[in-house]
Amino acid sequence: MAGNPSTKNEDDTINDNNEVGYLKESSSSSSSKEKEEENEMALNTMHRSSSRPQLDLSGAAIQGNFEERNPTILLPNQSDDISHLALDIGGSLIKLVYFSRHAELSPDDKRKRSIKKRFGISNGSRRSFPILGGRLHFVKFETEKLNECLDFISSKQLHRGGIDSPSWRSGTISDDNITIKATGGGAFKFADVLKERLGVSLDKEDEMTCLVSGANFLLKAIRHEAFTHMEGQKEFVQIDHNDLFPYLLVNIGSGVSIIKVDGYGKFQRVSGTNVGGGTYWGLGRLLTKCKSFDELLELSQQGDNSNVDMLVGDIYGGMDYSKIGLSASTIASSFGKTISENKELSDYRPEDISLSLLRMISYNIGQISYLNALRYGLKRIFFGGFFIRGHAYTMDTISFAVHFWSKGQAQAMFLRHEGFLGAVGAFMSYEKHGLDDLRVHQLVERFPMGAPYVGGKIHGPPLGDLNEKISWMEKFVQKGTEITAPVPMAPPGTTGMGGFERPSSRGNSLRSDASATLNVGVLHLVPTLEVFPLLDDPKTYEPNTIDLADHSELEYWFKVLLEHMPDLVDKAVASEGGTDDAKRRGDAFARAFSAHLARLMEEPAAYGKLGLANLLELREECLREFQFVDAYITIKQRENEASLAVLPDLLMELDGMNEEDRLLALIEGVLAANIFDWGSRACVDLYHKGTIIEIYRMSRKKMQRPWRVDDFDEFKKRMLIDGNNRQQPYKRALLFVDNSGADVVLGMLPLARELLRRGTEVVLVANSLPALNDVTANELPEIVAEAAKHCDLLRKAAEAGGLLVDAMVSIQDDLKDRSASVPPLMVVENGCGSPCIDLRQVSSELAAAAKDADLIILEGMGRAIHTNLNARFKCDALKLAMVKNQRLAEKLFNGNIYDCICRFEPAGQVLREDSVRI
Numbered sequence: 001m002a003g004n005p006s007t008k009n010e011d012d013t014i015n016d017n018n019e020v021g022y023l024k025e026s027s028s029s030s031s032s033k034e035k036e037e038e039n040e041m042a043l044n045t046m047h048r049s050s051s052r053p054q055l056d057l058s059g060a061a062i063q064g065n066f067e068e069r070n071p072t073i074l075l076p077n078q079s080d081d082i083s084h085l086a087l088d089i090g091g092s093l094i095k096l097v098y099f100s101r102h103a104e105l106s107p108d109d110k111r112k113r114s115i116k117k118r119f120g121i122s123n124g125s126r127r128s129f130p131i132l133g134g135r136l137h138f139v140k141f142e143t144e145k146l147n148e149c150l151d152f153i154s155s156k157q158l159h160r161g162g163i164d165s166p167s168w169r170s171g172t173i174s175d176d177n178i179t180i181k182a183t184g185g186g187a188f189k190f191a192d193v194l195k196e197r198l199g200v201s202l203d204k205e206d207e208m209t210c211l212v213s214g215a216n217f218l219l220k221a222i223r224h225e226a227f228t229h230m231e232g233q234k235e236f237v238q239i240d241h242n243d244l245f246p247y248l249l250v251n252i253g254s255g256v257s258i259i260k261v262d263g264y265g266k267f268q269r270v271s272g273t274n275v276g277g278g279t280y281w282g283l284g285r286l287l288t289k290c291k292s293f294d295e296l297l298e299l300s301q302q303g304d305n306s307n308v309d310m311l312v313g314d315i316y317g318g319m320d321y322s323k324i325g326l327s328a329s330t331i332a333s334s335f336g337k338t339i340s341e342n343k344e345l346s347d348y349r350p351e352d353i354s355l356s357l358l359r360m361i362s363y364n365i366g367q368i369s370y371l372n373a374l375r376y377g378l379k380r381i382f383f384g385g386f387f388i389r390g391h392a393y394t395m396d397t398i399s400f401a402v403h404f405w406s407k408g409q410a411q412a413m414f415l416r417h418e419g420f421l422g423a424v425g426a427f428m429s430y431e432k433h434g435l436d437d438l439r440v441h442q443l444v445e446r447f448p449m450g451a452p453y454v455g456g457k458i459h460g461p462p463l464g465d466l467n468e469k470i471s472w473m474e475k476f477v478q479k480g481t482e483i484t485a486p487v488p489m490a491p492p493g494t495t496g497m498g499g500f501e502r503p504s505s506r507g508n509s510l511r512s513d514a515s516a517t518l519n520v521g522v523l524h525l526v527p528t529l530e531v532f533p534l535l536d537d538p539k540t541y542e543p544n545t546i547d548l549a550d551h552s553e554l555e556y557w558f559k560v561l562l563e564h565m566p567d568l569v570d571k572a573v574a575s576e577g578g579t580d581d582a583k584r585r586g587d588a589f590a591r592a593f594s595a596h597l598a599r600l601m602e603e604p605a606a607y608g609k610l611g612l613a614n615l616l617e618l619r620e621e622c623l624r625e626f627q628f629v630d631a632y633i634t635i636k637q638r639e640n641e642a643s644l645a646v647l648p649d650l651l652m653e654l655d656g657m658n659e660e661d662r663l664l665a666l667i668e669g670v671l672a673a674n675i676f677d678w679g680s681r682a683c684v685d686l687y688h689k690g691t692i693i694e695i696y697r698m699s700r701k702k703m704q705r706p707w708r709v710d711d712f713d714e715f716k717k718r719m720l721i722d723g724n725n726r727q728q729p730y731k732r733a734l735l736f737v738d739n740s741g742a743d744v745v746l747g748m749l750p751l752a753r754e755l756l757r758r759g760t761e762v763v764l765v766a767n768s769l770p771a772l773n774d775v776t777a778n779e780l781p782e783i784v785a786e787a788a789k790h791c792d793l794l795r796k797a798a799e800a801g802g803l804l805v806d807a808m809v810s811i812q813d814d815l816k817d818r819s820a821s822v823p824p825l826m827v828v829e830n831g832c833g834s835p836c837i838d839l840r841q842v843s844s845e846l847a848a849a850a851k852d853a854d855l856i857i858l859e860g861m862g863r864a865i866h867t868n869l870n871a872r873f874k875c876d877a878l879k880l881a882m883v884k885n886q887r888l889a890e891k892l893f894n895g896n897i898y899d900c901i902c903r904f905e906p907a908g909q910v911l912r913e914d915s916v917r918i
């Protein structure tokens with residue numbers, strides 16, 4: 001039974017007299033691998049610690065004169081010679097941005113080298129970007145606790161390039177020479193302390209310049225950086241970086257700076273106000289005795305400001321002042337009620353005072369900002385600074401003020417990295433790192449469980465190893481449970497006509513800063529990522545078919561993922577030998593992923609725009625974070641072996657058919673074999689009912705046409721060359737393969753073979769990193785090699801594509817032999833480690849292979865349905881999947897679980913009616 005080692009063996013249950021055919025007793029399992037090879041493979045997989053392929057160190061190139069005796073060698077990813085840290089030391093907070101290199105680099109294996117050669121992908125063509133191939137982290141400390149910040153820097157050796165830096169390890173850097181970029185008033189005030197404690201000098205950068213360059217960078221390079229926030233609703237705004245300027249930047253720190261930004265490096269501080277975050281905190285502290293800014297902010301959530309503020313209704317006997325558009329609940333005068341009553345401070349609730357203060361200051365900032373926008377004719381106002389802290393009420397109040405006074409003409413927008421603008425700008429001011437040239441598709445934001453380090457408070461010393469991380473995470477999650485508990489609902493918000501109206505953002509969209517600590521992730525800088533060149537319109541491309549904005553949808557998918565967790569943890573722990581260490585990591589993974597889900601349930605947009613694909617990827621990332629290299633490895637291997645054993649018979653039967661029947665059998669085969677999906681609850685339950693081959697056979701039997709979406713006839717017309725309508729065969733097909741085992745071996749490989757037979761070059765596109773039971777690009781050459789033992793055509797094509805080990809001995813020969821009559825079968829990695837694929841960020845290999853492709857085949861639910869069902873391409877596209885979830889089948893296709901989708905979309909076809917988005 002598939003996936004259950006305690007049940008009967010595959011091999012003794014195979015039946016050769018079934019109706020469907022193709023299957024007969026397997027005499028032997030696939031050849032056993034050499035132990036060494038296994039070890040090497042395991043090692044290769046172990047190297048891949050992050051979900052995107054990482055920068056290739058082999059880009060080293062000689063700079064300048066080649067004849068020189070000791071020419072300078074440029075290492076594009078070598079970052080030792082630059083500082084890794086920048087600081088923004090403000091009145092209340094210290095913001096740190098630091099860089100860490102990727103721990104491991106993906107090996108430049110033979111397959112990769114062959115592909116690079118074939119498609120002319122070079123490492124040397126990139127400019128000198130020492131900073132790329134690493135990660136940017138964001139951390140904050142209270143300025144009062146400067147010592148904690150210095151301890152953090154020192155224990156991580158950030159001022160010396162990080163603890164992983166060779167120069168730190170070898171002691172070649174002397175502290176005296178180190179300069180760190182810093183901005184903010186504290187860069188002057190604390191320069192001596194830094195010199196004394198860390199031995200470093202501060203290179204002071206202008207604060208406004210840093211704010212602006214930080215904002216420009218973030219708006220240009222991060223997809224979901226800016227968002228609006230109105231009446232509790234967060235909406236991400238896609239900023240076209242060609243149409244960014246001019247805008248107004250309002251940075252709310254202790255005080256407020258208002259800057260008109262006209263371009264890169266072109267700006268003017270046009271105004272400001274001394275009533276800012278410091279005012280709220282200072283007055284709030286005096287009036288409420290709160291111990292921290294966050295406590296004060298939290299307090300405001302239980303407040304009712306009408307006990308303190310004088311409302312229009314208080315003046316007009318409970319009536320609206322409708323003539324000028326003010327409702328009874330509008331604030332006429334902040335704190336106005338406190339003058340007319342004979343009460344002391346102690347007679348007022350601190351909660352009410354905090355809220356009144358917060359609204360007064362936020363509203364005032366919103367209004368002054370609007371007036372400045374009006375003065376310069378600007379429509380867009382971006383608000384940054386740590387005063388905001390992702391606090392819904394603050395953002396709503398500011399948005400309300402801007403919207404009300406501009407009569408909807410100007411828009412308030414907020415930035416996810418609100419507090420880090422200055423620090424990012426200071427970081428950008430280092431020369432040589434090439435950050436300016438980064439593009440959206442080269443940045444991947446990840447949310448590891450250590451995220452409270454990033455954008456969050458630091459609890460205790462930095463984590464040294466995984467063990468520390470797990471125990472720290474356990475503590476954090478305990479804390480997180482308190483935090484993520486629903487915030488009490490406020491009394492119903494008053495509505496009215498404007499003016500000092502009370503914004504209605506209350507209830508569970510409010511949260512403390514502590515829970516907002518996961519809002520800012522780690523930015524992975526991956527220069528090898530590209531936009532998939534065959535996307536018809538990358539600007540309108542939306543990878544998520546289900547965007548989870550609908551709360552019931554969100555709840556459903558959260559439930560699915562939670563239910564799947566115990567099984568996943570079991571598999572993950574077993575994949576690492578079931579040791580105590582693996583169990584502890586499994587437990588930590590479950591806690592961490594549940595904490596992420598809880599956080600997202602509370603605020604779905606916390607990590608940027610949320611779609612199902614993001615959730616599925618987050619789960620894989622989380623597994624990797626706890627060092628589960630490949631949770632489904634055993635299952636994948638077993639299914640590969642069982643399927644390879646029956647492949648020769650399948651191929652023989654296919655070869656006995658006429659063209660038309662064969663093509664149908666091939667497509668049926670892909671759809672039927674897509675049932676092997678360890679991410680689907682229903683399928684996993686099914687696997688307990690039979691062996692792999694039994695299930696495959698059962699699945700084939702059920703292949704009744706018409707399928708739920710059935711464009712097979714159109715596809716057939718295009719594929720088959722008939723007497724009247726002679727079509728050219730496709731030149732190159734990209735086959736986005738999905739699962740290991742039957743799916744790839746009995747489904748996609750035979751289809752690939754058919755295309756090869758028709759003279760089409762075939763590129764198998766597979767994951768860079770494991771995700772569920774998906775096959776990876778690393779694993780494919782071995783599978784193809786096994787299959788090729790039974791098929792001459794596959795062997796020759798694989799040889800021509802540089803896939804077979806023998807053929808890979810000399811890539812050069814392989815490339816010379818392009819004239820061989822068999823088209824090549826190649827494998828490229830897709831750049832992902834997820835069951836889905838976002839085609840805005842794919843590997844350079846895939847992008848290069850796509851250039852001459854005229855057919856793409858997307859297979860499986862993750863790639864063809866969850867993502868890309870509505871994607872439009874410049875070339876013909878075939879989308880094949882079995883729908884293995886009842887709800888999805890109903891919602892998207894008005895169908896049922898196990899329905900099949902065969903959608904053929906010729907290039908340039910107008911959008912189909914059955915294109916769906918829910």
Ligand SMILES: CC(C)(COP(=O)(O)O)[C@@H](O)C(=O)NCCC(=O)O
Pocket residue numbers: 560616674676677678679680681682738739772835859860861862863866881884885886
């Ligand atoms: C994770 C998956 C997208 C993988 O499907 P595949 O791409 O392998 O066909 C799919 O199994 C899925 O959506 N699972 C969750 C839903 C469920 O358990 O029903």
Ligand SMILES: [Mn+2]
Pocket residue numbers: 677738739772773774835860862
């Ligand atoms: Mn899959």
